[in-house]
Amino acid sequence: MDRSAYDKLFELEKRHFWRIGRRHVILDVLERWAPQGPLRILDVGGACSLISQEMTRFGEVTVVEPDLPTAEFAARELGLDVRPGSLPDDLPVEGLFDVVTLFDVLEHIDDEAPAMAAVARLVRPGGLLLVTVPALPILWSDHDVSVHHRRRYTKATLRPVLERAGFRLERLSYHTCLLFPLVFAQRVASRLRGLKAKPEYDVRVPAAPLNQALLTVMEAERRLLRRVDLPIGSSLVAVAFRE
Numbered sequence: 001m002d003r004s005a006y007d008k009l010f011e012l013e014k015r016h017f018w019r020i021g022r023r024h025v026i027l028d029v030l031e032r033w034a035p036q037g038p039l040r041i042l043d044v045g046g047a048c049s050l051i052s053q054e055m056t057r058f059g060e061v062t063v064v065e066p067d068l069p070t071a072e073f074a075a076r077e078l079g080l081d082v083r084p085g086s087l088p089d090d091l092p093v094e095g096l097f098d099v100v101t102l103f104d105v106l107e108h109i110d111d112e113a114p115a116m117a118a119v120a121r122l123v124r125p126g127g128l129l130l131v132t133v134p135a136l137p138i139l140w141s142d143h144d145v146s147v148h149h150r151r152r153y154t155k156a157t158l159r160p161v162l163e164r165a166g167f168r169l170e171r172l173s174y175h176t177c178l179l180f181p182l183v184f185a186q187r188v189a190s191r192l193r194g195l196k197a198k199p200e201y202d203v204r205v206p207a208a209p210l211n212q213a214l215l216t217v218m219e220a221e222r223r224l225l226r227r228v229d230l231p232i233g234s235s236l237v238a239v240a241f242r243e
Helices: 003-015 017-033 051-058 068-078 112-120 142-146 155-163 180-193 208-225
Strands: 039-044 059-065 081-084 097-103 123-134 167-175 235-242
Touching: 003 017, 017 051, 017 097, 017 123, 017 167, 017 208, 017 235, 039 051, 051 059, 051 068, 051 097, 059 068, 059 097, 068 081, 112 123, 112 155, 123 155, 123 167, 142 180, 155 167, 155 235, 167 208
Parallel strands: 039 059, 039 097, 059 081, 097 123
Antiparallel strands: 123 235, 167 235
């Protein structure tokens, strides 16, 4: 990602409505689908996210992070076992894991097949894979460029990536559905202004009343996601098991 993005992510993790809402969704999914603990958990590319720290409630968490300053910061400030490395050929871990997580990782990788093959080798048979990715190519904007996205996914494009690697999908749902009209309008406006040659990461925490109102919508969606898959959204969440 752009260096400016890394420098802002930790603060956003603490306060931004979308990041808080996504963490709550992920923890809900783990509560519902994770095997009985204590678990051995591998979070690939997640040192920017406080979810790595919160997942310690389920067991022992190891984090692999490609950005060295971020890895060092997370190890120091969050007390996590963070190891510099990246998919597919530089994963400094041994043995099999009960749970492997890829939170907004696949969209940064040019060739998903070898990356997913490497992930599959680390998940025990019957183990859980939890994936989130940005959704819908129609939402492509400067934001995607600033964080070095290669693509945005649909259900139809994410499903085969996981299944070809030997995973059985249990759930595949869009996320950030209730706020989709706002996201769509923002991204269209960005495209109408024209893509910048070198866009910077421009996500900011909204004013407190608005931030809280948007978080309330995200929390309502989280409760809805417990019961049904959502038909549209700016993100996808996948729950899959190693066959």
